[in-house]
Amino acid sequence: MSTIASALAASAAVNALPVINLEELGDSEQHTPAHSRLAHIARETGFFYLEGHGISPEHIAHLEAAARQFFALPAAAKQQIAIAQTRHFRGYTGVGGEITRLQPDLREQIDFGEELPAVPPSPETPQWWGLQGPNQWPQAQPTLQSEILLWLDTTRAVAQRLLKAFLVALEQPATALNQLVASPHNHRLKIIHYPGQGSGQPDQGVGPHKDGGLLTLLLQDQVGGLQVQTPQGWLDVPPRKNAFVINIGEMLELATNGYLRANVHRVRSPGAGVSRYSIAYFFSPSLHAHEVPLLSLPAHLASQARGPESDPLNPLFSHIGTNALKGRVRSHLDVAQRFYPQQYAEHLAALASLDPVQKEAAQAYA
Template identity: 55%
Template structure:
């Protein structure tokens, strides 16, 4: 089912429409199981999002970042204990180094949780978004995009559990109830402005369940291959790039792979834009279960790999907020001073032992 043009790519392409066809469903699920273990990344077509919808949100993203800096700063993430809003270039960090990109982070638009001494810290992630003033179209388009990608992500998650020989709803408790998700509109300025660094986003694994990425034709996303080192994941028209998050790696005891990836800053006089959707566990879901895989798959599940600079935690909510605290230090310093000091102490210890 692979075309000649697809053979030139470093990552496989899956057509989601094959999942809905009784004659092709079994082959789709087998293919999903194999590639998810071997690469953790693939292109997804047949998802039902039209070219018109894709062009609409891409244009919206460019329009947002073309605003005056003061208009973007009015939505600064430093206004939000829920880590929602706009971040300037170099304000987000990956593996303790600044990422050369600006972005706006938008989550499930919910009321903030009322806190007392017994409320888990990660429930502070629930809350309202910051929306541009006098621009209702922005909220309308973004909210519709979130809703549609959430349905695609849940459909994929259920396909993964079927592909692993498990009930379709094996992980439903992580994606039902109050939603927890993150949409990032992202702009990467060209490398000529980056003072010699090429880090658009540093090497990392995604902390959630699944990520769906829409990227433009500039490229820059790279995936770590055991055989070939860093390989490029170029633009494919109308396709999302899908990757597995740490929660799926943990739930399958390492059978599924949450692969390392990074973004290299675009070349001189070229800007890059992308739109990333992350479906993450319900903040109330508790600890991630280790699924009872069939015996043949269990033999290949050797446990999840944990980054010593960003350790994997079993509690889904704790694992989610851990990444936000470490990535957005200005927000952490303002709203989570104890955690901020702890992170600084950990970094100092790592520098001493490095």
Template identity: 50%
Template sequence: MKKPALPVLDMSQLNGSAEERLSFLKALRGAARDYGFFYLTGHGLALEKQKAILDLARTFFALPEKEKLEVQMANSPHFRGYTRMQGEITRGKPDMREQFDIMNEEKALAPAVIHHAWQRLHGPNQWPAALPALKGALLDWQQRLSDITVLLLKAFAEALEQDKDVFADNVDGGPYQHMKLIRYPGQTQGSSNQGVGAHKDPGYLTLVMQDGQSGLEVQTDKGWVSAEPIEGAFVVNIGELLELASNGYLRATLHRVVSPPAGIERLSCAFFMAARLDSTVPHLALPAHLAAEAKGPESDPANPLFFEVGENVLKGRLRSHTDVAARHYPDLMRATA
């Protein structure tokens, strides 16, 4: 196997000797700063369980279209459910993938207590009646991934020489969770190869579990590199909230997915962790030697960044799922027209 294009970090070192722990924290800071991406091993999630989740994804996407459309995301003001091929937009172009999104399982807020548009993100998931095993399995998996990201967030605090609980006010009581099963079909003649267009993630951290098919690519100083699958490892990337919190010391990196060759499909499961929607990203007081290397968050007029977590998350949802936005958020679409 050729050397991976991205750093590989062993999370089990966090529970090792003091020397191993410091080695992990140093590698974590370097990977997040230099690449914004890395592979994560030693996370404690069995390979058999990973494969079982991808098998469930394969079973879901094999359902008749009618059954998948019964839980289509357009039904949900909370952005939960199934999105058909080319139903999500990235950088103005449709993505060649179908997907199934879930978030924290919760009740929708009563209209009387909604004072901000992002509060409409709270709500229940949609579950296909034809696949009853999906609910328990995915909610359990989502929580396991969430637990890993909370530990990583504490590690990032230490790596940046902060109190390890500096993000506690953001995540205590449960961070915002968002997970999706994704299927990328093989390219066909004349079709776009945009599995997902180049973008950054709006939260703190993302964990991606891939099958054996490559396609995920990361923009680096040397151009686009392939994050080829490593069995059992997750690909982790930094989101916009960590870039904001660290004043740009850590970087949220552009990444994309190129559609697989004809006749081959690619399956993945992506988990996005943000702070609680009602929280605000902290401004970390970096020590002088780190602050001197912080370049500030990247400025992009087409992609404004918000310290208010709910606003930053909703921004991404509205931009990516224009059908849900038009149906359930027409007031915001008129305001930005």
């Protein structure tokens, strides 16, 4: 290989996400070289592809087809399950209906969660209990309910295996966070369509942000657009057939005192006439766990922990319900205005207090 070819190959290796095979990590509680590699990748990169997850290509293709079927429905059929109809932040959001870094995201989506009974509101019940409840299901696509509930169960099992591997990698008991993710679950699923945008038009598919849960398992179609922030700039995350893109959420960053970091990422809209679809599963702490515990890392790992990084415009709380509701309110102002007027007013007051420099920094967050 020539010197130039060698340099190009090395550059490509540096500027590409690594691949982890879940089968190589196994279900053992014994620390292996594969676990050491996982810990290193998660700390230094924060994003990686996951293969060997055990979900069949046929199952993935079936859910992707169901997603496209929903977004092809008439607007009126999609609006029948509009997210603004329920305090549980479940349902359909049209293009521009979700806000990231003070700007509208150019995507439409359906938000789902674990199918659970609602907690009746009362003066004694904290408002974040409104996050638990039933989903909305489209009458025009009756098979979607069973398909989504099956996917929630299937993906949860993968996420549980991966979390266990992370704990072993950090030399923790494999059961150290069992209570944090115990039933009743609080995991979420978002099915997303990014319509193409013409030249010169805004292209914020979703603005720069960190995910708020423990782990995110993302399926992309074959249209690119996902980017992760690195010290060298924005790194493209090209599609990899039937592989999940994994990233660490703020709650796992908090539990490891910043040894593991939640990385900033964004999605750029595809070009005119092109659609991008993705399916994002957010493995998140149970609302019943209340607080995120701080893991007791061994000295050689604890010495490298930098503490959790909290965005001043999106402060990080260890209380699970408070943190989760805060994130939902700032993203879905229509739901917040209708069902959470106090939090909505507090959010608007916080925005009004920003000076022009702070507001510009919030919009450009990178």
